[in-house]
Amino acid sequence: FVAVKGERKDGHEFIKDAIHSGAIAIICEDIPNEKKDNITYIEVQNSSLALAVIASNFFNRPSKKIKLIGITGTNGKTSSVYYLGSLFRQLNFKVGIISTIEYQVDGKCFNSTHTTPDSIQLNELLSQMVEVGCDYCFMEVSSHGIAQDRIFGLDFDIAVFTNISRDHLDYHSSFNEYIRTKKIFFDTLSK
Numbered sequence: 001f002v003a004v005k006g007e008r009k010d011g012h013e014f015i016k017d018a019i020h021s022g023a024i025a026i027i028c029e030d031i032p033n034e035k036k037d038n039i040t041y042i043e044v045q046n047s048s049l050a051l052a053v054i055a056s057n058f059f060n061r062p063s064k065k066i067k068l069i070g071i072t073g074t075n076g077k078t079s080s081v082y083y084l085g086s087l088f089r090q091l092n093f094k095v096g097i098i099s100t101i102e103y104q105v106d107g108k109c110f111n112s113t114h115t116t117p118d119s120i121q122l123n124e125l126l127s128q129m130v131e132v133g134c135d136y137c138f139m140e141v142s143s144h145g146i147a148q149d150r151i152f153g154l155d156f157d158i159a160v161f162t163n164i165s166r167d168h169l170d171y172h173s174s175f176n177e178y179i180r181t182k183k184i185f186f187d188t189l190s191k
Contacts, residue, residue, distance in 0.1 A: 007100060013053055014173055015061035015146050016030055019039055021037070023032050024038070024039060025039065025040040025041075025042060026041050026042065027038070027042045027044055027047055027050050027051070027056035028041065028043060028044070028047060028055075029043065029044060029045065029046070029047050029058075030043070031043050032178055034182065041142065045135075046077040046149070048119075048148060048149035048150075049149050049150070049153075050149075050187065051119055051120070052149055052150070052153045053152070053153050054056060054135065054155045055119045055122070055123040055124075056106035056119070056123050056153045056154070059124060059127040060122070060131045061126040061128070061129065062075070062123055062129070062153075063118075063123070063126050063153075063154040063155040063157045064154070065130045065134070066096070066126060066129055066137050067136045067137070067157045067158075068126070068128050068136075068139065068154060068155060068156050068157055068158075069084065069137065069139065069140050069156070069157060069158045069159075069160065070138050070140075070151070070156045070158070070159050070160065070185065071084075071137060071138065071140055071141060071159075071160040071161050071162065072140075072141040072142070072143070072159070072160070072162070072182055072185055073160075073161055073162025073163045073164060073182075074145070074162070074163055074164050074165045075162060075163055075164060075165070076102060077099070077115070077140040077141070077142075077161035077162060078099050078100050078140060078161060079186060080100045080138075080160060080162060081097055081098075081138040081139065082097070082099070082101075084138045085097045085104070085138050088135075088136050088181055089140075093135040093136055094106045094123065094132065094133050094134040094136075095134060095135070095136050095137070095138065096126070096128075096134045096136070096137040096138070097137070098113070098116070098117065098125060098130035098137065098139040098141075099112060099113040099138075099139050099140045100112055100140060101118065103117070103125055104127045105129050105132060105134065105150070106129070106132045106133070106134055110125075113143075114142075114145070114150075115140045115142040115144070115145065116139070116140060116142045116144065116145025116146075116150050116151065117145075117150065118150055119149070119150050119152065119153070120135065120152075122150060122151070125137075126154075132158070136169070141185055143178060143181045143182055146181050146182065146184050146185050147181050147184075150169055151185070152188075155188055155190075158185055159185060159189055161182070161185040161186070164178070164179060
């Protein structure tokens with residue numbers, strides 16, 4: 001099983017590699033011209049969103065079973081996550097942390113690969129936190145994670161905004177685009 005964005009030039013190569021590795025279903029934005037008979041192809045408008053929904057369902061929707069606090073801003077995300085994690089541990093809550101520095105599941109540490117991991121890893125980490133009885137997860141939410149739909153479908157209880165300044169303009173086309181991306185996080189919160 002693999003999700004491939006349609007605009008990737010090498011998307012069809014990923015599909016071939018996935019099939020060679022044993023995939024029996026392919027979710028893609030463009031059905032390849034050359035199809036294998038024993039493979040199910042599922043065409044979606046946005047493979048990133050589809051992957052996020054599949055990951056959440058596969059791990060039994062863990063973000064609904066933990067108090068998920070997302071922290072975004074140009075600066076201060078990591079510090080805020082660690083301050084809050086420490087405070088809540090002192091209040092005798094079990095805590096998970098997802099940050100640039102590391103991922104923690106009730107004190108057990110894992111190497112961090114991204115500030116905001118991909119939707120599969122996010123849901124897996126949240127599932128592990130739920131399994132060990134964590135009450136809260138404090139998570140950094142990067143603009144890249146928002147723009148790339150990594151947080152799509154997560155059930156945040158609280159969103160925290162630290163600040164915004166000119167940054168990541170190598171990724172976002174303008175400061176206004178950067179602001180708009182951060183705003184998406186807040187627009188998707190429940191009432």
